[in-house]
Amino acid sequence: MKMNPFDSPFRVSLGSAVFFLGLVAFRSLSPFVIGASTGAAVVGFRVFLDSLTGEMSTSESLLTHLPAAGYYISFSMMAAAVRFRQRMAAPIRAGTVGAALDFLANACELGIRYGMGEPFSFSGQTIIVLWLFAILRSFCVIGVYNMWVTKHVRSLAEARKQELERLMMVSSGLYEEMFYLQKSMALMEDMTRKSYDLYSQLIERKHVEPRVALELAEHIHETKKDMQRIFAGLSKLIGRQSVRGRVPIAELCAMVIRANEKYASLSGKTIAFSYNGHIDLMTDQLYPLLSVLNNLVSNAVEAIEKAGDVTLHARLRGSELIIEVEDTGPGIAADDIAWIFQPGFTTKYDRRGNPSTGIGLTHARDIAQTLGGHLQLVKSEPGQTVFRLAVPTARLLQDTPSAAEMFSDRNADRQGNAVI
Numbered sequence: 522m523k524m525n526p527f528d529s530p531f532r533v534s535l536g537s538a539v540f541f542l543g544l545v546a547f548r549s550l551s552p553f554v555i556g557a558s559t560g561a562a563v564v565g566f567r568v569f570l571d572s573l574t575g576e577m578s579t580s581e582s583l584l585t586h587l588p589a590a591g592y593y594i595s596f597s598m599m600a601a602a603v604r605f606r607q608r609m610a611a612p613i614r615a616g617t618v619g620a621a622l623d624f625l626a627n628a629c630e631l632g633i634r635y636g637m638g639e640p641f642s643f644s645g646q647t648i649i650v651l652w653l654f655a656i657l658r659s660f661c662v663i664g665v666y667n668m669w670v671t672k673h674v675r676s677l678a679e680a681r682k683q684e685l686e687r688l689m690m691v692s693s694g695l696y697e698e699m700f701y702l703q704k705s706m707a708l709m710e711d712m713t714r715k716s717y718d719l720y721s722q723l724i725e726r727k728h729v730e731p732r733v734a735l736e737l738a739e740h741i742h743e744t745k746k747d748m749q750r751i752f753a754g755l756s757k758l759i760g761r762q763s764v765r766g767r768v769p770i771a772e773l774c775a776m777v778i779r780a781n782e783k784y785a786s787l788s789g790k791t792i793a794f795s796y797n798g799h800i801d802l803m804t805d806q807l808y809p810l811l812s813v814l815n816n817l818v819s820n821a822v823e824a825i826e827k828a829g830d831v832t833l834h835a836r837l838r839g840s841e842l843i844i845e846v847e848d849t850g851p852g853i854a855a856d857d858i859a860w861i862f863q864p865g866f867t868t869k870y871d872r873r874g875n876p877s878t879g880i881g882l883t884h885a886r887d888i889a890q891t892l893g894g895h896l897q898l899v900k901s902e903p904g905q906t907v908f909r910l911a912v913p914t915a916r917l918l919q920d921t922p923s924a925a926e927m928f929s930d931r932n933a934d935r936q937g938n939a940v941i
Contacts, residue, residue: 540593541619541662545606546669552606556597560590588633596626612663619659620652627651705744712740717880720864767803770842771796774833777814781822781831791828798835802842804917809888813896816885817846817908824850824906842917844910845899853901861898862886892916 540559544552564586571582599622600606608615628651715737722729778794785792804810814833821831829849836843853861864883882896889896894912901907 537592537623538658538662540596541623541658542665544597544600545609545662545666548606552597552601553594556593556595557590560593563593564590584637588630588637588639591633592626592630595629596622599625609663609666612667616656616660616663619663620655623655623659624651627655705748708740708744712737712744713880715740717864767805768807770800770802770804770835770844771798773804773807773810774798774814774835774844777811777818778833780815781818784819785822788822790822790825792822792825793830794832795830796833796835798833798844800835800837800842802837802914802917806892806912806917806919809892810912813885813888813910814844814846816881817910820881821846821848821850821906824848826851837914838911840914841894841911842914844912845907846910847905847907849904850906852903852906853898858898858901862896 540555543559544555547555564583567586567589568579568582571577571585572579577585603618603622605615605618605622608618715733719729719733719737774796778796782792782794785794818831818833825831825848831849832847834843834845834847862882864880886896889910889912892912893916894910896908896910899907899909
């Protein structure tokens, strides 16, 4: 759609609206680049059409249509000068400024044509027509642009709404799992105490009611069911499979650090955790190593009063993997060092004054020995306590059966015993 108000090659059309829209939409490009490239494309296309019809020579056609490039170049330069793209937040004002730029750009093209000696008649009616076209094209472009922006904003809002709903579902699911965890934690603490009491009675060869062992088995069974529910719920929320295959030692230590960072934060302590080690070793002995390291690092967190540092050092020494857990806590009293690995020995009490079970370090030492290694206290003084775990690398590289395989084997054993 176009018109020639002066009975000359000068024209006004809705095609310029496409250029206007591109000028405000393609913000990554310079306005002058858009104006110059559009002007060159328009002039080139008109010259090409004239060459097909043969109405005039290429040079005449070029001189005739070259002023049209002045419209696009002058429009883009004025748009850059008034920072037109920053005015798009106010549609009415942007439409008014756009109409003024359109009218002035047409005036620049007319001035170029007049300077090149092109005859045309100019009147007040012509000015009105140019203003009408300028207003029409400007507000048309502003309207289309705002519809596109509105659609884009709505799509973003819908995406954010869906993400918020998903996060609310996740939060609701985690809130539900938290109750199971609190219940299981209390139940496991009670089981630990009763198990140690049972151990003490057996050591002292006292009579033990069979009912005590049965109650422990029932509590363990209930805890296992709770753990299964929690694991199923978290797996559904997170959408991840069980950990399989070998895990790098660095990632294993990172898992321990991340878990205990949350523990320290929950305890209201400011503790800086770090890992120091450059070893290329992977293992599938994930759960035993996690048990030992989590015990050592959580003990370090509990030992530090308010603020401090906990560092994990990992290195290879001969055929052994050495992992040292160092903290800046108050250290272990000299009189207690000989007893820290004895079952039942503890210096920790809860808020009600109940002592801890005192089997954490014993359990960690037993796991280390099961792996063919050892756990020892290397150094303990105010401001520096170091525990060292040493495990043969050959044992770390051995394959261990998965939980599913162990469960299958256990069921097979039960069925075999039932047959016998």
